[in-house]
Structures are given as C-alpha cells and as structure tokens.
Amino acid sequence: MWRDHDLSALVKGTKVIAFDLDNTLARSKKPMHHDMASRFSTLTRLIDVALITGGRFELAKSQVLDVLEPDADRTRIHVMPTSGTRYFRWRQGRWRCLYSNDLDTADRKSAIASIERHAREQGIWLEHTWGPRIEDRGSQITFSALGQEAPVDAKERWDPDNSKKNRLAKAVGVDLPNLVVRSGGSTSIDVSARGVDKAYAVRRLCCIVGCSVDQVVFIGDRMDPDGNDYPAAIIGTKPILVSGPGDTIQVCNRLIAALSVS
CATH class of the missing domain: 3.30.1240.20 (Eukaryotic phosphomannomutase, cap domain)
Incomplete structure (x- = not known):
C-alpha cells in the first residue's frame, strides 16, 4: 500500500508516473474531481505522466483529459487506452492517435x-x-x-x-x-x-519515452493476481497500491513535494 512507501526515495530516478483510471483517478465512468484534476495537472508540469486504462479513449478523455486545468502540460501526457493497444498524444491542439492495434x-x-x-x-x-x-x-x-x-x-x-x-x-x-x-x-x-495487458503498455511506454521499466512509478487499485493492474505491478515498475481516488490524492501530494525539490 502507498502508506508503506518512502515516496521521496521512490521518485528518485523516475522518468514517468503512470496511473490506472477507474477507482484510482476517478470512480467508474465519472470525471476526476477538481482536487484530483489539480494534482494530475501539477504533475504534468514536473514529469511525464501516463494514463494506462482498459477503457476506451472516449472515457479517458471525458474522465481525465477534459477536466485538466488550463495550465496542464498536455504535451507530457501519454494516453494508452485499451491496455496500450492504442496510443494518443497532444499534437497541434488536439489528441491524436499515433498507433492502433485491433483484433481481427x-x-x-x-x-x-x-x-x-x-x-x-x-x-x-x-x-x-x-x-x-x-x-x-x-x-x-x-x-x-x-x-x-x-x-x-x-x-x-x-x-x-x-x-x-x-x-x-x-x-x-x-x-x-x-x-x-x-x-x-x-x-x-x-x-x-495474447501478450496485450498493462505490462505490454508499460513496455511500449518505456520504448517511447526512452527509459527502463524500473524508472516508471505505476499507481493502481487492482494489483491482486486477478486484477488488470497486476501485470504492470510485477514487471519491475515501482508499484503503488491505492484503494481509491482519496488515496491517490495523498500519493500525488507526496510525489509533487518530492519532485518539486529534486
């Protein structure tokens, strides 16, 4: 759990902070609350931030991207819906899909x-x-x-x-x-x-950013073996388990403090 981590030490050498969406940043299908949107926006001004979700892009947009603060640095956000089988970046004033790998x-x-x-x-x-x-x-x-x-x-x-x-x-x-x-x-x-899960998404993210897996902090609520955050938690990331958006806000507060002095 997040309370067991020294987040100041954990953030050292980190290149990307990656988040699950549902029950981590927001409740299912609901937009982030203002307090969460504020922390997420602040993080984008300090470090690359990734959103890795099993949901479709339209939900990532309505739940997270559409409620960011005006001064969020959208160019530092990596959006990876459907477990990284699609990848979106902010280009020329809008979110553009840079790759898509569909089932037959x-x-x-x-x-x-x-x-x-x-x-x-x-x-x-x-x-x-x-x-x-x-x-x-x-x-x-x-x-x-x-x-x-x-x-x-x-x-x-x-x-x-x-x-x-x-x-x-x-x-x-x-x-x-x-x-x-x-x-x-x-x-x-x-x-x-097969082979497409949140571990796949993290590995693709590392190739894009140019970092190693152990330079990624991954924050999620389903890290039990049956949960869809489990693959990302066991491949060598720095996993932080939360029980809901309230926990995530407190984690973000500590990460922001650590990044602001690093």
Whole structure:
C-alpha cells in the first residue's frame, strides 16, 4: 500500500508516473474531481505522466483529459487506452492517435459469442441493464454485466469479491486460447490479444519515452493476481497500491513535494 512507501526515495530516478483510471483517478465512468484534476495537472508540469486504462479513449478523455486545468502540460501526457493497444498524444491542439492495434474480425465475433453464452449459463446476463452489455473496442472486447452506463453504486455492490467476474473470465478463456481474458473494472471482463495487458503498455511506454521499466512509478487499485493492474505491478515498475481516488490524492501530494525539490 502507498502508506508503506518512502515516496521521496521512490521518485528518485523516475522518468514517468503512470496511473490506472477507474477507482484510482476517478470512480467508474465519472470525471476526476477538481482536487484530483489539480494534482494530475501539477504533475504534468514536473514529469511525464501516463494514463494506462482498459477503457476506451472516449472515457479517458471525458474522465481525465477534459477536466485538466488550463495550465496542464498536455504535451507530457501519454494516453494508452485499451491496455496500450492504442496510443494518443497532444499534437497541434488536439489528441491524436499515433498507433492502433485491433483484433481481427473473427476473434472479435468469437469473443462476443463466448461471453454471452457463458454469462447466460452463469445467470449474470441480466434482463435489465444500463446500456449495452458488450462493447467492441476494436482492440478489446469488454463485457459489463450491468451495462456500460450503470450507476457507480450499483457496480460496486454487484461483485465486491470479484468472484463473478473471475468465474466468467475463466470460462470464456477456455473458449479463446489464442486470446487473453481478464477481470477488468467493477463489473467487467476484457478480452484482448495474447501478450496485450498493462505490462505490454508499460513496455511500449518505456520504448517511447526512452527509459527502463524500473524508472516508471505505476499507481493502481487492482494489483491482486486477478486484477488488470497486476501485470504492470510485477514487471519491475515501482508499484503503488491505492484503494481509491482519496488515496491517490495523498500519493500525488507526496510525489509533487518530492519532485518539486529534486
């Protein structure tokens, strides 16, 4: 946990601070609060900052990028949605996609069919949802049990121990041996190409920035073995576990203080 770290020592030699999004910077599908946006904006003036999320770019934009303060240095932000299969930078006054690696059509269709079949068999294909259950993100297929637009409170109540998501992910994974299926957000599972996870995103980020993995601080809330932050936490980054945006604000306060005197 973040309280166990000497963040002043940890930040020495760091080249990039990377964040998970949901339940790290903001609650699911919700914009960052002003206090979090202020800290994130301040960090961009001190160091390169990366946003690594399983979600699509449109959510990264509405939850983080659209609420930054005017003096944030957008040129130092690396946006890596869908676990790094897409990469956006601020160029000529707007966010531009510099690469995109999508699944082929057959794999996407197989993933969608498998998810629906197993969700029905396990009794978690609900009759009434808030928006679509399955989203084709091109490079990733995402299943949200309560729908993409479900209220945060309902999402957090649905599977507090992650057992439903983990059971579904395991069953779908058997059908898709050439793909990777993992537990995602509060009610979701994600299907992507094998070898594509947040560790993949961190490695690509290091190639872009020109640094080593151990020069990346990675902050996230799901670093348990079934969590989608786990791959980034075990590859040699400096991982910081938080339990929500409140923790992240306190971590940012300490990082800002350390970077301001380094």
